[in-house]
Amino acid sequence: MTHVMVEDILAQVRAALERDDYAAAAAALEPMRAADQADLFIELDDRQQTALLTRLDPEDSADILEEMEDEEAARLVTTLSHDAAVRIIDEMEPDEAVDLLGELEPHHQEHVLSRLEDEAELRPLLLHPEDTAGGLMTSEYLALGRRMTAGEALAALRTWRPDVEDIDEVYLIDRHGRLTGMVGMRRLLMADHATVLADLNDPEMVSAPAGTDQEEVARLMARYDLSTLPVVDSQGVLIGVITIDDVIDVIEEETTEDFQRFGGGEPLDRPYLESGVLTVVRKRIGWLLLLFLTETLTGSVLRHFEAEMASVVSLAFFIPLLIGTGGNAGSQTTSTIIRALAVEDLDRRGLWRPLIHEATVGVVLGGLMAAVAYGRALLWGTGPAVALTVSVAIFAIVVWANVLGSVLPILANRLKIDPTVVSGPAMSTLVDATGLFIYFTVAGLILAF
């Protein structure tokens, strides 16, 4: 569906709503895919959303709510009658329904939950924290006794006709409900009817305990190319299945969080333009202040070297240049190290290898930058002694920034701190004060104050 078509349908829906023709508006929305419907939907005002939601087929309404942010969907549900809310939530996938229910006020949640058809199925799902395997899993999956034959299994499926989202695996359980294996639907289909399911078992099956962190779930599924991941309780009993589409959302969400931390702010919980000014300020002011206070160290260093600065004013001209370059070199290093920690499990290789690698890179980069800086300083008409000072200082600062930039994220990771906290802004700030100290110390040695 192209951009233009979406705009077109939006206009049709709006026109229909203007004349309070909800049937026409619903008809215009009908042929679109859920993700596109949801995009359209959030452009409407509250009154229109509520009116439309109760007129659409409950299955379509459920799809739209599934595509929306949980908080937004929950807010919308509170504007509906209990009847309408129950009718729609009953059509949602269990994992999505639970995410939405989790955002409702406790009494409202209880009220809706107690009237849902799937109450018994949803209630246990609500117990798992949202960012764990248990919080991601759905309770709609296929589980069959491992002693069944393929023929019995196929006959059972044809009679039962289960509605199981996108799960194309049959999970095998023993008589205690414990997960013992897995058979792909295609394998089952092609098997000899007399074969016992246990003999069709895929030996490469991976499962995860309910408490597994969602980042670890994503890592497992990406590593082993899984499209579904069964979830078990502490007794090994199969309690749910995670589908890859939910994990892609997790990966996207975690990337966004990493990016925002990397940029020196706390992640926003909601889409950018829907986050109020004060929310954005609250997410940023903490880091901005902390970095500011750390950065005041630069003032202390400069005051310490006040006499030197006053005697050779041209030293001051190079301050932003030197500390800026140090910050950039450090930022280049941390960004590489942070991703290597996330994707390649770099920490397994120890602290020394990356440290030496980056120090070596720093020596080469620093040497090149020193040569350029020397030339640039002379071109500005700076005396050779100051030019030499700048050149030596930039070499030392780049090497220092590369070392800091490699060690700090790894140490953070070991201390179970998200390594993105040692990100661009934090890195620049750390390098600024120490870089100035290096600069004036070099100046002292060369210019012999």
Added chain:
Amino acid sequence: MTHVMVEDILAQVRAALERDDYAAAAAALEPMRAADQADLFIELDDRQQTALLTRLDPEDSADILEEMEDEEAARLVTTLSHDAAVRIIDEMEPDEAVDLLGELEPHHQEHVLSRLEDEAELRPLLLHPEDTAGGLMTSEYLALGRRMTAGEALAALRTWRPDVEDIDEVYLIDRHGRLTGMVGMRRLLMADHATVLADLNDPEMVSAPAGTDQEEVARLMARYDLSTLPVVDSQGVLIGVITIDDVIDVIEEETTEDFQRFGGGEPLDRPYLESGVLTVVRKRIGWLLLLFLTETLTGSVLRHFEAEMASVVSLAFFIPLLIGTGGNAGSQTTSTIIRALAVEDLDRRGLWRPLIHEATVGVVLGGLMAAVAYGRALLWGTGPAVALTVSVAIFAIVVWANVLGSVLPILANRLKIDPTVVSGPAMSTLVDATGLFIYFTVAGLILAF
């Protein structure tokens, strides 16, 4: 498989290799999953890798090569005899085999390709650029005539027993091979045997032309929760299918690239510790130099205000603090905007809304920082006039940084430049020179030089 177990097996494999017992080494590797085997494998030296690869079951060797980086796998293949190489590559998934073949020297590629069983199938795949839908697709999928009945289809599948990776959909084609629809395996299994496939068609199917960029493929599959995506040529003929596991690799790769650009370096093509020092230097020196030369503007600004600095030396103490804070505020903004561009299609909402949003955030943040800066300056014993200068300057710089930080990534995006180029380091550098100019202009107004 836990970390300890992997270490354990690695020790067993090493010990077996020491005594040249390749059978024992292969047996130790056998029960592991391919991803774990590959991890182990890269720890071995070249001679051991080659020896082991020819002794393992070709199917296992193929799995290991699939898990390795393409370049690394290709390098390894060149150490094998043609016979061994052909035997292993014939067991690889077509999309993975093609990626590997693409890395071989042309004459070597031709030599291997001409002896492969799947030659006819692989040759057309080689024509598609690696980073397009055509480059990601596999040629092993299920396509059936849309006029077949479900019963005929099931019977055909049971006789044919196709080996089709993780694809649980049957694609429907007309007599010209054009894609007309899709039926999920589960749906097919449960359908009445007399139903015609076309009547089981999933109306929500999405497909992509072969030239579609891999980022767009990832966006489509994430947006519509697809686990497979059929690929068509310009006539609409079905030519391949993309599976979600390959797309997760794409997402991971693109995230790493974005991170490294965001940190101010060009992305590395290979795992970090396997990238040589000179490669890393080459990826970083360009940006570091460019930023350095831009940063020299700060020197020009400072020389321009040399007299002011000499008359009020304490102004210099605040230079790193002010420009550092500006850089941090700008970096916070760009990181948010860049992700909103990638995930929420922010550009669709125009330039003004984010601009005004960020300017407002900047006014609040700048106001708070100005108050803190004023207090901090007085605490340092700075005179009230200079303290006021610092305070007003920091307010103006933060607002300015937020505006720049919101506008530049959006403009870059419109000019089809990757918005991450206006990342942390570039942002800090741009804010440094302009921030100094703001600072000394404010100083001129307040201190009336």
